[in-house]
Amino acid sequence: MNSSTYFDDIELKLSTHATRLHLRGSLNLLNLHLHSEDFYQRFINLLFGWQLNNLNAVQQNADGVDLVDKVNNIVAQVSATVTKRKVESALAKDLSEYKHCSFKFISICKDASSLRRIKKFMNPHGLRFIPREDIYDITSILSHIKGMNVDRLKEVYEFILKELKTEPDSEKIESNLASIIKILSKYDWKCGVSFEKIPFDIEAKISYNQLKEARPIIDDYKVNYYRIGKIYSDFDKQGANKSLSILNCIRSFYVELCSTYSPDQCFSEIIKAVAQKIRSSANYTRMPDEELILCVGILVVDAFVRCKIFKNPSEDNDVSS
Numbered sequence: 001m002n003s004s005t006y007f008d009d010i011e012l013k014l015s016t017h018a019t020r021l022h023l024r025g026s027l028n029l030l031n032l033h034l035h036s037e038d039f040y041q042r043f044i045n046l047l048f049g050w051q052l053n054n055l056n057a058v059q060q061n062a063d064g065v066d067l068v069d070k071v072n073n074i075v076a077q078v079s080a081t082v083t084k085r086k087v088e089s090a091l092a093k094d095l096s097e098y099k100h101c102s103f104k105f106i107s108i109c110k111d112a113s114s115l116r117r118i119k120k121f122m123n124p125h126g127l128r129f130i131p132r133e134d135i136y137d138i139t140s141i142l143s144h145i146k147g148m149n150v151d152r153l154k155e156v157y158e159f160i161l162k163e164l165k166t167e168p169d170s171e172k173i174e175s176n177l178a179s180i181i182k183i184l185s186k187y188d189w190k191c192g193v194s195f196e197k198i199p200f201d202i203e204a205k206i207s208y209n210q211l212k213e214a215r216p217i218i219d220d221y222k223v224n225y226y227r228i229g230k231i232y233s234d235f236d237k238q239g240a241n242k243s244l245s246i247l248n249c250i251r252s253f254y255v256e257l258c259s260t261y262s263p264d265q266c267f268s269e270i271i272k273a274v275a276q277k278i279r280s281s282a283n284y285t286r287m288p289d290e291e292l293i294l295c296v297g298i299l300v301v302d303a304f305v306r307c308k309i310f311k312n313p314s315e316d317n318d319v320s321s
Contacts, residue, residue: 003149003150003153004272005272005275005276005289006150006153006154006156006157007142007145007146007153008272008276009157009160009161010142010145010153010156010157010160011142013160013161013164014138014141014142014160014164015138016164017036017109017164018108018109018110018138019109020032021033021036021080021108021109022080022109022110025080025109033080033108036078036108037054037066037067037078038054039163039164040067040078040106040108041053041054041066041067041078042159042163043159043160043163044067044076044106044136046155046156046159047141047144047145047156050069050072050074051069051070051071051072052067052068052069052074052076053067053068053069053070054066054067055067055068065077065090065093065095065098065103066078068098068101073100073101073102074101074102074104075095075098075101075102075103075104075127076103076104076105076106077090077103077104077105077106078106078108079105079106079107079108080107080108080109080110081110082107082110082111082112082115082137083115084115084118084121087105087115087121087135088121088122088123090103090105091103091121091122091123091124091125091127091129092122092124095125095127096125098125098127099125099126099127101127101128102127102128102129102134103123103127103128103129103134104134104135104136105134105135105136106136106137107135107136107137107138108138109138110137111137111138111139112135112136112137112140113137113139115131115135116131116132116135116140117131117132118131119131173281173282174281174282174283175249175277175278175281175283175284176242176245176246176249177246177249177274177277177278177281177299178278178281178282178283178284178285179235179242179283180231180232180235180242180243180246180299181278181284181292181295181296181299182283182285183231183235184231184295184298184299185285185287185291185292185295187227187231189224189294189298198222198225198305200312201313202218202222202305204313205304205310205311205312205313206218208311208312208313209263209310209311210263210264211263211264211267211310212264213264213267213268214263214264214267214268217267217297217301218301218304220301221297221298221301221302222301222304222305224298224301224302225302225305225306228298228299228302232246246299247303247306247308248308249274249277250270250274250299250300250303250308250309251303251308251309253269253270253273253274254266254270254303254308254309254310256273257269257270257273258310263310267300267310270300270309271293271296271297271300274296274299274300275292275293275296278292278296279292
């Protein structure tokens with residue numbers, strides 16, 4: 001799994017969680033808000049290396065602050081309400097024992113950029129508080145995450161996957177793509193490749209579609225054309241239209257993406273989209289992500305060879321003649 005895929009999944013889960021918090025708050029359903037205090041305590045600790053503890057676990061409905069880090073001298077308010085009044089209300093509570101601390105305000109479901117632009121808040125206890133640095137929301141948190149290296153991104157991704165795993169699972173459905181990937185993952189793609197002649201000029205199609213960065217991937221995987229054909233043939237014995245549904249699904253991603261991206265970017269985005277659909281399928285059998293991308297790449301190149309994605313030089317020639 002590459003950095004962009006980790007980030008995309010993190011962004012999806014955090015934004016979905018924030019939307020649910022907002023909607024449930026509008027309905028006065030606040031149980032998820034209470035759980036979010038514990039989630040953000042662990043999440044913020046992971047992101048910034050802090051040692052925040054939930055003060056409400058010791059003192060129910062503690063005034064002003066929800067989280068305290070006595071090692072790094074930090075107090076934090078976690079809130080679904082994002083107003084200057086809310087921040088000043090927290091700062092106005094009896095925080096005299098925390099005068100040596102830095103105050104952080106964490107918005108868990110709404111944009112807080114307007115609060116960060118306010119230069120002065122009433123701060124009667126004189127806690128260290130710089131709005132542009134100490135007010136967090138989903139956008140600023142994601143901006144911080146986006147700058148992480150791939151190892152840190154993977155760590156955050158695995159944490160989010162574990163903590164928020166119940167949110168998307170209820171919507172998962174099975175897919176033929178996930179079924180075929182499970183079959184492909186059992187093959188040894190280093191050997192036994194057929195070098196029979198492919199029935200049309202692949203090089204002409206690559207050049208016609210101006211695929212430069214994708215060319216090596218196509219060259220590597222095009223030799224699997226007949227092997228995939230045999231796998232599809234066996235797969236279709238389980239039910240009509242199974243292989244056709246897979247090829248048409250890949251084609252639908254191409255149709256959706258081709259007008260937005262350059263040819264090479266489109267090819268890459270198709271692979272990402274197919275991989276994401278497989279990961280979100282109820283019948284997906286987890287495997288190392290490198291193996292998943294390998295199998296998806298083979299399928300996408302096969303769809304290219306079978307003329308399901310990208311234009312064929314003969315199409316325009318036929319039109320002009």
